[in-house]
Amino acid sequence: MGFRDLLNKMVWLNKFKMEESLKGYKSSEVHCIEYIERNVDCNVTKLAEHFYMTRGAISKLTKKLIKKGIIESYQKSDNKKEIYFRLTEQGKAVYKIHEGLHNEFQERDKAVFEQVTDEQFDIMISFAENYNRHLDAEIKKQGIILSQNKLE
Known part of the structure; x- marks a missing residue:
């Protein structure tokens, strides 16, 4: 219960700032953006496995992000069957905002971790x-x- 309380407090404390700074984006979208930026050659299967979601749910999510201009799809010249995703410039801006918030939260909590x-x-x-x-x-x-x- 203590760990659950800890995680719930972190989420609650961070939530308002996250929602304010990332208006128009759902948590699942932001975490998808983060995963795509941090991992090479992301596809629906990799995303579904990472987020414990169905491929159908990930397809819907990626279509929304493409429509918003946050990610784009691409194919490799040696594999025309598989579709991969990467961030657009707008997607990279959202990623940077999210990373900045995480850094801010780490700085806030630094005193505890230094001990x-x-x-x-x-x-x-x-x-x-x-x-x-x-x-x-x-x-x-x-x-x-x-x-x-x-x-x-």
């Missing part, structure tokens, strides 16, 4: 990695169950 020892940090990272692996295994199990249910 954390290397040992404490390593323990927290280890816990987060272990919990992440556990959740990945649970998601994989659910995927198997879901695919089995579809067969029945």
Whole structure:
């Protein structure tokens, strides 16, 4: 419960500034923009896997972003079948605003993190990695169950 409270407080504190600075963009759109900027050759499949969304939902999202002029699609000369996405100049501007806000929030919270020892940090990272692996295994199990249910 403590971790959930912590995350909820961070989201609540950051929400107003994010919404004000990124008016006209939904959280899912901004995070999609961020992922595309940080990863090479993003396609619908990569985005769907990363965000745990269906390919159909990602297709809708990317079409909205293309219509807004935030991303553009492209194909590689050696693979005309696959469609990839990259940010436009307008998309890069949105990304920079989002990154600036994250930097501002990190600066705000810096005093807390400066007090954390290397040992404490390593323990927290280890816990987060272990919990992440556990959740990945649970998601994989659910995927198997879901695919089995579809067969029945």
